[in-house]
Amino acid sequence: MLIAKTNLELHQILSLQSSNKLSIGFVPTMGALHQGHLNLVKRSQKENDFTVVSIFINPKQFNNSEDFKKYPIKTQEDVKLLESINCNLLYLPNYEEIYPQNGQNIAIDLEELNQVFEGPQRPGHFEGVVSVVYRLFELINPDKAYFGLKDFQQCKVIYKLKETYFKNIELVFCETTREKNGLAMSSRNSRLSKKGKILASQIFKALLDAKSKFMETNTQSHLKKISEELSLNNIEVEYFELANVKTLKPAKVWQKPNENVILTAVKIENVRLIDNIIF
Ligand code: AMP
Numbered sequence: 001m002l003i004a005k006t007n008l009e010l011h012q013i014l015s016l017q018s019s020n021k022l023s024i025g026f027v028p029t030m031g032a033l034h035q036g037h038l039n040l041v042k043r044s045q046k047e048n049d050f051t052v053v054s055i056f057i058n059p060k061q062f063n064n065s066e067d068f069k070k071y072p073i074k075t076q077e078d079v080k081l082l083e084s085i086n087c088n089l090l091y092l093p094n095y096e097e098i099y100p101q102n103g104q105n106i107a108i109d110l111e112e113l114n115q116v117f118e119g120p121q122r123p124g125h126f127e128g129v130v131s132v133v134y135r136l137f138e139l140i141n142p143d144k145a146y147f148g149l150k151d152f153q154q155c156k157v158i159y160k161l162k163e164t165y166f167k168n169i170e171l172v173f174c175e176t177t178r179e180k181n182g183l184a185m186s187s188r189n190s191r192l193s194k195k196g197k198i199l200a201s202q203i204f205k206a207l208l209d210a211k212s213k214f215m216e217t218n219t220q221s222h223l224k225k226i227s228e229e230l231s232l233n234n235i236e237v238e239y240f241e242l243a244n245v246k247t248l249k250p251a252k253v254w255q256k257p258n259e260n261v262i263l264t265a266v267k268i269e270n271v272r273l274i275d276n277i278i279f
Contacts, residue, residue, distance in 0.1 A: 001079070001082055001083045002090070003079070003090045004089060004090070005097075010091055014140065017049070017050045022048075022049035023048045023049045023143045024049075024051075024140065024141070024142040024144075025047060025048030025144045025146065026044070026051075026136070026137075027040045027044055027051065027053045027145070028056075028133060028147075029055055030057045030058065031055040031056075031057065031074060031187070032071075032072040032073065032190065033055075033078045033187075034185045035185055036148060036177035036185040039174060039175075039177050040147075041082070043174055044146050045086070045087075047172070048143060050089070051087055051088050053087050053089070053090050053091070054090075054092075055091075056091075056092075056093055057073070058129075059128075060124075060127070060128030060132060061124075061128030061129045061131075062125075062128070063122040072191070078090075091136075091139075098136075106130060106131060106134040107127065107130065108164050110126055110160065112248070113126070113160065114157075116243070116250060117239055117241070117243075117248070118153050118265065119153075121238055121265060126154070129158070130157065130161055134161060134165065137161075137162075137165075137166050142169060143170065144170045144172055145158075145170075147171065147174070148174055149173050149174060149175060149278070150184050150275065150276070153263070155173050176275070176276075178204065179197075179201070181198075181201035181204075182204030182205060183197065183204060184203070184204065184275045189271075192268060192269055192271055196268050196269040199235060199268050200235075200268050200273060202230060202235060203264060206227075206229070206230055206240070207262055207264065207276070210240070214242065214260070215254065218254045219252075220252050223240060223242065223262075235267075235268055236267040236268070237264065237265075237266050238265040238266060239263065240263075240264040240266075242254070242260060242262050243261050243263060245258065245259050245260055245261045245278060246259065257279070258279070262276060263275075263276045
C-alpha cells in the first residue's frame with residue numbers, strides 16, 4: 001500500500017492513476033478503523049480500479065474539545081488493517097495540508113438540515129464536516145466516494161455538498177455494520193467499558209422495537225416510553241425520534257415504506273453514540 005503524507009505525494013500518485021484512466025474510489029475516515037470502515041473500503045475496491053482511504057481527525061468538526069482530545073488514534077494498526085485488505089493508497093495528511101494558512105473557507109447553506117438532530121446538539125459540527133470533505137474531494141477528485149449510513153444526517157449534508165460543488169462525484173451510502181449484539185460499530189466504542197458495550201447494545205434493540213411498534217400502531221406514543229426505558233438503564237438519551245427519510249423533518253406518523261427513519265443520539269459512560277433505523 002502506498003502512503004501519501006503530503007499533497008504533493010498525493011497528487012503525483014493520483015495523476016498516474018488518471019493518466020492510466022483508472023477509476024478512483026475514496027473512503028474518508030478519522031481512523032481507529034473497524035469492520036464498518038473496512039466494508040466501505042471493500043465496496044470501493046469492487047467498484048473502482050484504485051481505492052484511496054484518508055485518515056484525518058478533523059478538529060473543525062468537534063464541537064467538544066474533550067471529545068477531540070479523547071478521540072482514539074491507532075495509526076499503526078490502521079495501516080496494517082488497510083494493508084491486509086490490499087488498499088491502494090492511504091492519505092495521511094497533517095493539519096496544514098488540509099487547512100493551509102491561505103486556504104479558503106468553504107461554507108454551504110445547510111438550511112433546515114442543520115436545525116434538527118445533530119445540528120443543534122453539535123453546533124459547528126456539520127460546518128466542520130463540510131470544510132474537510134470539500135477539501136478532500138478537491139484534493140482527491142474521486143469518481144466515487146463512500147460514506148456510512150450510520151451517520152445518516154451526515155450523508156444528507158455530504159449530498160448537499162456534492163450537489164453544490166461536485167456534481168461529477170458519485171456518492172455511495174453503505175449499510176451500517178454492527179456487532180453481533182446489534183451495536184453499530186464506531187471508533188468511539190473503544191472508549192466504553194465491557195459493561196458499557198453491553199449497555200450500548202440496547203440502542204439498536206430500542207430502534208427495532210420502536211420500528212415494529214410504529215408498524216403496529218402508527219402513532220409515536222411509544223417513543224417516549226422506549227426512550228424512558230433507556231434512561232432507566234443509565235443511558236442518557238439526547239433524542240430518539242421519527243423523521244422523514246428525505247427531508248429529515250421530524251414526523252409523528254410512519255409514512256410509506258422506506259420513507260422513515262428513527263434517529264437517536266445517546267451518552268453512555270460519557271461517550272456519545274448515534275444510530276438510526278430506516279424503514
Ligand atoms: P469516521 O471515521 O467515524 O469519520 O467514519 C468514516 C466513515 O465510515 C463515515 O462515512 C462513517 O459513516 C462510516 N462508518 C463509521 N462507522 C460505520 C459503521 N458501523 N458501518 C458503516 N459505516 C460506518
